[in-house]
Amino acid sequence: MSPSTLRQPRFIQMHGQERAAVRAELAAGLIAPQAIISPKYLYDALGSRLFDAITELPEYYPTRTEAALFKEHAPALAALLPPHATLVDLGAGNCEKAARLFGWLQPARYVAVDISVDFLQSSLSCLQRQYPALDMLGLGMDFSAALTLPPEAGEGARVLFYPGSSIGNFTPAQAVHFLRQARAAAQGGGLLIGVDLVKPVEILEPAYDDALGVTAAFNKNLLLHLNRLIGSDFRVQDWAHQAYFNATLSRIEMHLRAVRDVSVHWPGAQRQFRMSERIHTENSYKYRGADFDALLRQAGFSQTTVWQDPQGWFAVFWAHG
Numbered sequence: 359m360s361p362s363t364l365r366q367p368r369f370i371q372m373h374g375q376e377r378a379a380v381r382a383e384l385a386a387g388l389i390a391p392q393a394i395i396s397p398k399y400l401y402d403a404l405g406s407r408l409f410d411a412i413t414e415l416p417e418y419y420p421t422r423t424e425a426a427l428f429k430e431h432a433p434a435l436a437a438l439l440p441p442h443a444t445l446v447d448l449g450a451g452n453c454e455k456a457a458r459l460f461g462w463l464q465p466a467r468y469v470a471v472d473i474s475v476d477f478l479q480s481s482l483s484c485l486q487r488q489y490p491a492l493d494m495l496g497l498g499m500d501f502s503a504a505l506t507l508p509p510e511a512g513e514g515a516r517v518l519f520y521p522g523s524s525i526g527n528f529t530p531a532q533a534v535h536f537l538r539q540a541r542a543a544a545q546g547g548g549l550l551i552g553v554d555l556v557k558p559v560e561i562l563e564p565a566y567d568d569a570l571g572v573t574a575a576f577n578k579n580l581l582l583h584l585n586r587l588i589g590s591d592f593r594v595q596d597w598a599h600q601a602y603f604n605a606t607l608s609r610i611e612m613h614l615r616a617v618r619d620v621s622v623h624w625p626g627a628q629r630q631f632r633m634s635e636r637i638h639t640e641n642s643y644k645y646r647g648a649d650f651d652a653l654l655r656q657a658g659f660s661q662t663t664v665w666q667d668p669q670g671w672f673a674v675f676w677a678h679g
């Protein structure tokens with residue numbers, strides 16, 4: 359094939375929030391009595407790479423447990439999922455997980471969606487070279503508020519792929535809302551989704567507070583991202599990583615805790631944090647299989663199939679109908 363006939367992925371940058379709206383949302387979160395920042399701001403270019411490193415950690419069981427499930431149950435999945443559909447990868451990141459489905463799913467088109475469009479461009483261009491015949495589209499969009507795919511994502515049945523248990527970043531009520539939108543966006547296809555399950559706290563907590571300190575770096579990097587977004591003067595060394603399982607709400611919570619009294623300034627405002635005051639940066643909900651199945655049905659899916667690893671640590675659901 360001559361270089362001129364090589365297919366190139368197309369990229370569409372969806373209109374997100376205006377910069378001023380992002381700044382207003384972040385500032386409001388910072389001055390709230392219990393300071394809070396959305397976990398989506400963990401994923402700047404460095405944050406996306408640190409997350410990739412997290413998935414390699416011995417303590418971080420979700421990625422490898424899910425990968426083993428997809429590998430072991432590929433024949434069953436191949437028999438159930440519609441062939442030649444559009445594969446929509448939600449939160450594609452490095453696109454690696456979806457590429458492992460290409461062999462048995464035989465998608466007609468691959469649509470990679472991610473909030474970090476720079477990261478997406480390099481990984482999708484690399485993937486296009488490996489699969490020159492596949493029609494690929496990169497979508498830079500934040501689907502956490504609304505999952506409305508543009509017409510360029512194609513007509514006909516879609517397989518929405520939402521692996522890695524990112525659904526855990528939503529509260530259960532928000533998750534139902536998201537799942538309802540996913541069902542509509544599937545256009546008669548379905549949703550293939552990874553869900554992290556409740557397990558002993560001795561397994562859960564180290565997965566979010568690893569010995570190497572990669573998750574701590576991932577969490578603290580949020581401050582550097584914030585400094586660029588709102589012009590604040592956070593110093594990484596003023597903050598400590600904190601992660602624990604909140605059993606009442608069945609979620610891992612990540613926080614940044616001030617290690618001394620800290621004052622932070624940015625154009626238009628400032629905030630004093632007393633020592634041990636915290637910024638809440640992420641929730642990662644853990645489900646019981648039956649409870650997540652109920653959420654899928656609440657969202658309108660009538661058919662669900664689930665696969666779990668022998669230890670019951672992680673689940674993959676195929677939901678349609």
Ligand code: AVJ
Binds near residue numbers: 522524526527641
């Ligand atoms: C990408 C949301 C699935 O909750 O396990 C990993 C993010 N945070 N370590 C998760 C994360 C800290 C991850 N998700």
